[in-house]
Amino acid sequence: MKAKVAVIGTLKVLPEQVQNLMPHLRTLVEASRLHEGCIAYDVAEDCFEAGVVRVSELWDDRKCLERHIEHPDVPPWHAALRKFDVLDSKYVVLDVSGVTVI
Template structure:
């Protein structure tokens, strides 16, 4: 079975800034889905924790994830996030060579 990389993480912003974060985040996610070769790239606001945005990603290889991390749309997103009060950034990548539906 082909090795894949799953990434889970979150960003924390001041709850009052989420309205300003959304347009930048939408642009970033759309560019990632269109250009970076991900299998899945999902982002959601945590309904129970205002200001927390959760990410789940699935990449076909470590190389594809590495390419995403230096893609042209990364720097503008990170700069916008910083200006909008990014408080915390936590992401962890896991490699897998199997999967099953649950």
């Protein structure tokens, strides 16, 4: 299976907010994994940097990623996220069409 698009990101909130953020993030991740073209969607709290959540996503193609972003499952996540103190949020989208996922 070839992954064509990867999203790598970091989300930083106040360390004391991570525990309350995770249920909202879990809802998004579980729904996103069911979206068409989702190969992988993973998040983890950084074990060295308090308050930082690492995100990695693999999608069949750019269109699948765009449909995911526009999916009705995503706005509730954005609404929930507004309740937290987001200190930083960075995401990059990479063309990884030459990478084989095994």
